[in-house]
Amino acid sequence: MAEPQMSGSFEPSSTLTCPQCGHQSKDLMPTDACQYYYDCKGCGALLKPLPGDCCVYCSFGDVKCPPIQMSDCCGGCTSTIGSGRTPPLARRRRTRHMELETN
Numbered sequence: 001m002a003e004p005q006m007s008g009s010f011e012p013s014s015t016l017t018c019p020q021c022g023h024q025s026k027d028l029m030p031t032d033a034c035q036y037y038y039d040c041k042g043c044g045a046l047l048k049p050l051p052g053d054c055c056v057y058c059s060f061g062d063v064k065c066p067p068i069q070m071s072d073c074c075g076g077c078t079s080t081i082g083s084g085r086t087p088p089l090a091r092r093r094r095t096r097h098m099e100l101e102t103n
Helices: 056-060 088-102
Strands: 013-017 024-028
Touching: 013 056
Parallel strands: none
Antiparallel strands: 013 024
């Protein structure tokens, strides 16, 4: 499947720094959605965005996510910020993540 084309320029990768162990990992960010969960490759901590941020890259990365860079953040993340609810896409990804852990 081809990556979606975005107008303008953006940085496709970001270096995440775990707030618990300080491990750094440079990763390619998804361009079609905000990533709500991330497993630290150093200590295994489950990272979630800080209040006011749409994804883990905006909270713990050195580069904001592509939707924010392009001033086009997904509607699913901004409507749930600070509400205590998990965006629907993030719930699906977390459920899939949990399925992979149990297999």
